Amino acid sequence: MRLALRETMIGFRRAPMLSVLSITTIAFSLFAFGLFSLVAVNIRKTLGEVESRVEIRAFLADGTPVEVVSAAMGDIGAFPEVSRVEYVSPDSALARARAELGEFKDVFESAFLPASIDIRMREGHRDPETLKTIAGRIKSFEFVDDVRYGEDWVDKLYRIRNVATAAGLVLGLAFAAVAVIIIGATIRMAVMARAREISIMRLVGATDAFIRRPFLIDGFLKGILGGLLALGLTWFASQVISHNFIQTAFFSRGLASLGLLGGAMIGVVGSSLSVGRHLRKV
């Protein structure tokens, strides 16, 4: 391992420009991918925020006794799909409507709005199908007059979400593939630059595994350095967008680490493939 590290360093020192070029190429390929991921993360976050507001509102019949309502709320709260159940009295409903409608607030009068139970769904259970099922179950309570959950709106939201996910996946894969190809070509150049050394190593009896080692370390280091640079560039871009256009969320620490690890893996796999291909030829 010590020798492999030394050989890696010799490679860096001997062709510093090539190494810098490799790292920059890796960085910019990952930067393009990072920018795309940033857009995807933000779209997802926004959709998530909208989605978290999805709720079922069950309007109660006039004169429903309080004990019945609380018993029903207990039952509904026990549904595994439900995260929160809240009772909204006619007065609170009026206050809420007034707050939401601003200048038209005077058109409402107290008796106009019925009491309701607002039901929030757990994450992962806010899809149209589940909402429909739960709404149906709630409607079956005798004292429930009507159930609303913005069916059309939820359908549209889910369609947008699915399109965004599919487009994200396809574009993400395309960006990742381009990054892998570019990085692979860059590493291939590094392998070619050391072809003489490889031939001498083979001549004096080095095994393929031994010859691969410094290149794998080389690919790993370049991947990590390129990944760090890409992460820095993406962070800078997100700051510029946040300050000048729209508030942008950055990657979570876990996602950023995953990106770095991805860069390192691309480096290692790219190196392994390039050296492997070279070794098969010589």
Place this chain on the structure above:
Amino acid sequence: MIRFQHVYKEYPRSGLVLQDVSLFVGKGEFIFLTGPSGAGKSSLLKLIYMEELPTKGDVWVSGVRSKGVKRKEVAKLRRKLGVVFQDFRLLEDRTAEANVAFALEVIDAPRSAIQPKVARALAQVGLAAKGTSMPREMSGGEQQRVAIARALVNDPFVLVADEPTGNLDERATRGVFQLLRDINASGTAVVMATHNLELVRRSGYRTIEINRGQVVFDSGDGDRAKKVEVLA
């Protein structure tokens, strides 16, 4: 030790470069391989260190058979034989010592053993004082000696030399040749391809001449090859 049995080598572009070559190299022999350019000398040497494998026929080198040989076995075999070329093939950015040590390092030799072995190999080729010199600071003859030291450092049973004096002046040629004789005298077999007929004539060593891929002359005991055929 080295045995060729009805060996054919064909390349997709250049066609048949070796045809029905059968020969035997015994322990500690010194053999010259001669013939015009393109006759197949280098191809024959490549078959010895298994850089190439025969298209037909079999090559045995120190118990390793070419048929179905694995890359790992080839790597192990090369630790037991030394190879030198006309163009030296040294690492230009490393000292003579580092070039020789490289051959030990890449086979994971124990660190404590490397320094004494390198010093001994450099002394053997007469370059004890030049260990810290870079290849570009050395003459062609000296560079070839470094290459020979690198080939010798693992105590090979055979030294395969492909035109080792091809790039050297007469004096350096004499020096390198004398070095190869000394190496042979200490028990290592030498198979050397050369164009230098003067060298061949003066030495009196066994000479194998190749032309158009075939062995056309073998000054050694012809019975050897026949013997191999009988054994096979």
